[in-house]
Amino acid sequence: MTFTHPHVIPFPGRASAPAESPVSVMVLAVDPHQAQQLAFDVQATGAPCRIVHTIDAALQALAQQSSDVCLVGQLSTGESAAGLASQISQRGWSTQLVCLLPAPASDLPTYLPAAAGVELLASPYTPLMLTHAISAAMQRAKLHGENRRLRRQLINRNLRDMVGHSPAMQVLRQQVQQAAEAAGGVLLLGEPGTGVDVVAQAIHDSSRRAHRPFIKIDCSVLSAEVLEEELCGLVEQTPHGAPIRQPGRLELADGGTLLLDHANCIALPLQRRLTQMIHEGRFDHPQNNERVRFDVRIVLSAHVDLDDLMERGLFRRELYAEVGAGRIELPTLRSRKEDIGLLTEHFLRRVAAREGRPPRSITLEALRLLQDYSWSGNVRELENLIERTCALDWGTKLTASMIEPWLARPTDEDDSEGVAGLTLAEMERKLIEATFVRFAGNREKTAKALQIGIRTLSGKLRDYGYPPRGGPGSNLKPWRPEADADLPAVIELPAVETKAA
Structure with a gap:
């Protein structure tokens, strides 16, 4: 994209993938003569080769430069090919082993790896046998490397909504990947708007459960009885009197992930039962006592200090212990303002x-304005700001004048205290009237900014005392009852003369 204005930010492009390392073979043998002979035979096949004499030296060499194949000959006392294969697997390397068997074949050594896919090369061997063994190992190494590359792409795709390169986001991505590979529950803690849903979805998509359902329940809007029915299901009667059991969310999410948002709102008795269900992986249905088993990863999220709630006895410690091992704290947008530019581009x-x-x-001026703002609503507030600004303007760029009206700050401490004491209806009226004034009485723009219908807005304004749309003074000034005090109670009209018939 070409920009004609120097004060407009061109977002950087994506970096190209690094080039792959050349294919090579490593020879591991404690006997120098055997190592030299094996290296000479490998080089005769046209593959580059290097020599090491111990497993420790092999691991250090592989850490510096990868090799697709490791040709293993005679090893030192106490070393085994199985140990080398285990070390390579733990590090996630693609190196494949080709183990040279001593003659006679009946004396097969016990150090060979038990895992399938390891090439065995009988001794003595012909050049053709060596070529085939190395070729097969190279093919497996390439397949293993391709699987790793596709897995990294999948993880990156699953984390595509976790935008940002700040240190806090890098730590969060590592925690998400670790939680995805683990099997236990996860506890997500963060302020409202930090992206609990996005992180929970990323954990699900990056895990082995990605092909199974991901279900979310908002515990703050459900009573204890309704939440228990949502989890366990219902037993209903058909018109003929036959019972039919409707599966709950635990059964519908079987094999997948269940997110319980606002877990601190769960009633204490249900917290205790939920802990038992998570620990046992089953529950007895409260209506018919049927035992139901499930395999679900439970993710709890809270936007308050759970440690304080546990101290006050408002959150059960056993439930926290059941999922607290996978605790992840989400960073606020205020702590990673260097990501605001990337987040803005994303939105x-x-x-x-x-x-x-x-x-x-x-x-640039608009971006500095965003970076200087204290985001109490975190990423969600930034997303709403970008979407509402774009909805009101169809230009090609966002300017500071377009963004600044949405970054209203309290004028003094008294105003902030007054807002904290308002009722929900009073806060709604204040927001509607402030937006109405901001757009100079334009009802279409006001309704679009508030994401409500024009009829809903007109009804609200009418309730607040504003004249009907199109009437005198309908733009800004509301009607006041005291204004009618100056009007006469009865308006006398002049008499009209009529002609006699």
Whole structure:
């Protein structure tokens, strides 16, 4: 994309993938003469070769430069090919082993790896046998490397919504990958708007459960009885009197992941039963006592300090112990402001894809404005700001003047204290009236910014005392009852003369 304005930020492009290391063979043998002979035979096949004499030296050499094949000859006392294969597997390397068998074949050594796929080369061997063994091992190494590359691509795709290169985000990605590979539950802690749903989805998509369902329950909007029914299901009667059991979320998510958002809102008795269900992997249905088994990863999330709740006896320690081993704390946007530029680009591209048009750019002044703002609503607040700004303007770039109205700050401490004491209806009225004034009485823009219908907005304004749409003074000033005090109670009209018939 070419920018004609120097004050517009061109976002950087994606870095190209690094080149792969050349294919090579490593010869491991304690006997120098045997090592030299094996290296000479390998070089005769046209493959580059290097020599090491101990397993420790082999591991150090592989750490510096990878090799597709390791040709193993006679080893030192106490060393085994099985130990080398285990070390290579733990490090995640693609190196494959070709083990030279001593003659006679009946004296097969016990150091050979038990894992399938290891090439065995009988001694004495012909050049053709050596070529075939190395070729087969190379093919397996390439297949292993391709699997690793595809897995990295899958993980990167699963983490595509976790935007940012700050140290906090790098730590979060590592924690997500570790949690995905583990089998236990996960506890996500963070302020509202930090992206609990995104992290939970990334853990699910990066795990072996990715092909199974991912289900979310918001515990803050359900009572204890309704939440238990959602988890365990219901038993209903058909018109003929036959019972039919409707499966709950634990059964529907079998093999997958279940996210319980706002877990701190779960009633204490249900917390105790939930702990037992997670620990045993089963539950007895509360209506018919049927025993139901499930295999579900439970992810709990909370936006409050659970340690404080446990001290006050409002959250069970046994439930925390059941999932607390996988605790992940999500960083706030205030702690990673260097990611605001990438997040803005991400949201602009998302809006552009939804609108079917090229993505907008953002000016340097507007970006500095975003970076200087204290994001109490975190990433969600930034996303809402970008979407509402783009909804009100169809230009090609975002400027500071377009963004600044959405970054309203309290004028003094009294204002902030007054907002904290308002009721929900009063806060709604304050937001609607402030937005209405911001757009100079334009009801279409106000409704679009608030993401409500024009009729809903007109009804709200009418309740607040504003004249009907299109009437005198309907733009800004609301009607006040005291304004009618100056009007006469009865308006006398002049008499009209009529003609006699």
